[in-house]
Amino acid sequence: MQITVIGAGGLGAYYAAVLQRSGSSVQLFVTPRHLAPIRDHGIKLTTDSDEASVSPAAVTDQVRDLAQTPIVINTVKTYQLDSSIAATRASLLPDGIVLTLQNGVTSPGRLRAALGDNLVVPGLTGIVSAIESPGHVRQRGPQPFITMGDRPLGEAGASSQKSRIIQELVQRLKEAGVAADATGDITRELWKKFMLICTMSGVGTLCNAQLGEWRDFGPTRELLLQSVREVRAVANAHGIMVTDGDERQIIGQLDRAAAAATASMQRDLMAGHTSELSEQSGAVVRLAAEVGVAVPLHTTITRVLSLHAHRGHV
Ligand SMILES: NC(=O)C1=CN([C@@H]2O[C@H](COP(=O)(O)OP(=O)(O)OC[C@H]3O[C@@H](n4cnc5c(N)ncnc54)[C@H](OP(=O)(O)O)[C@@H]3O)[C@@H](O)[C@H]2O)C=CC1
Numbered sequence: 001m002q003i004t005v006i007g008a009g010g011l012g013a014y015y016a017a018v019l020q021r022s023g024s025s026v027q028l029f030v031t032p033r034h035l036a037p038i039r040d041h042g043i044k045l046t047t048d049s050d051e052a053s054v055s056p057a058a059v060t061d062q063v064r065d066l067a068q069t070p071i072v073i074n075t076v077k078t079y080q081l082d083s084s085i086a087a088t089r090a091s092l093l094p095d096g097i098v099l100t101l102q103n104g105v106t107s108p109g110r111l112r113a114a115l116g117d118n119l120v121v122p123g124l125t126g127i128v129s130a131i132e133s134p135g136h137v138r139q140r141g142p143q144p145f146i147t148m149g150d151r152p153l154g155e156a157g158a159s160s161q162k163s164r165i166i167q168e169l170v171q172r173l174k175e176a177g178v179a180a181d182a183t184g185d186i187t188r189e190l191w192k193k194f195m196l197i198c199t200m201s202g203v204g205t206l207c208n209a210q211l212g213e214w215r216d217f218g219p220t221r222e223l224l225l226q227s228v229r230e231v232r233a234v235a236n237a238h239g240i241m242v243t244d245g246d247e248r249q250i251i252g253q254l255d256r257a258a259a260a261a262t263a264s265m266q267r268d269l270m271a272g273h274t275s276e277l278s279e280q281s282g283a284v285v286r287l288a289a290e291v292g293v294a295v296p297l298h299t300t301i302t303r304v305l306s307l308h309a310h311r312g313h314v
């Protein structure tokens, strides 16, 4: 099966490599700094137990060179989404699908607005992976997973053609060693992950500490609980049925996560890089305003961290 992956960062290089290695034909669209390393040496994939080099079937940084494929996986960061639209459109067959894997809840709608209806399949991934240098990706920890919608965003009944493509992608990911599935309730799953990531990113950066320190200290643990509750309140006010059980599940995941963990947004802000703040706590604030829900903690996080972003570091 032919699959286009947009972006060769932590997610894109990892998924391009494992899909190509397990027999899919991957076309990889990259920014110029990734082109020569991957074209000349393939993707070097380092995991806790293994090291391999995999050459994608095709790699390019030119939209005009892209072939159309039935599946496009968009892995750029949320603040890079607009710049990736031309390549996403050019690499998609008219009856194909685009899978989004960004953290947050806004990417599927943004891509749908740009590309049109019935193409965009929202998804999320559990993985810890990062680029060591262009062409070299390192994945740590347990087996990655991907959960995706069982139909494109906004499509009422699943069209059999699109359902077939989604099931085929799930199968290809499983063959690549990824725990993949498709669900009829992807919006709820996205919001559950949103509760987790906004808390890790927002409270972690505000505290300027590793997860274990602020999670287990009474006063800042209150912020963890408040953050999860605020995001859930926004979800519920938008009609998304995130439950008490979901809330407990997310708090449990935060409690079990490694004490030394930090979110990528925290690391980005600390390093003075562009961050996903506006699509994490910033999006919580915007989405809360739409439904009249008060989110004082995420408002504070957004305001304080935007100062850090403006200054160039935490
Ligand atoms: N990495 C992880 O462990 C996880 C990440 N996520 C989410 O996944 C998303 C991606 O994260 P991650 O992979 O870590 O981010 P990275 O920054 O590592 O990767 C994004 C890549 O996309 C490239 N890119 C940007 N614009 C374009 C474009 N127009 N065309 C082609 N490529 C482009 C970037 O190029 P350049 O390098 O030149 O900037 C970069 O290599 C984020 O939303 C993140 O929150 C979710 C779960 C886990």
Ligand SMILES: CC(C)(CO)C(=O)C(=O)O
Pocket (backbone or CB within 6 Å): 103, 127, 128, 129, 197, 200, 262, 263, 264, 265
């Ligand atoms: C879940 C987690 C923390 C893993 O990388 C993440 O998505 C991020 O750092 O942005």
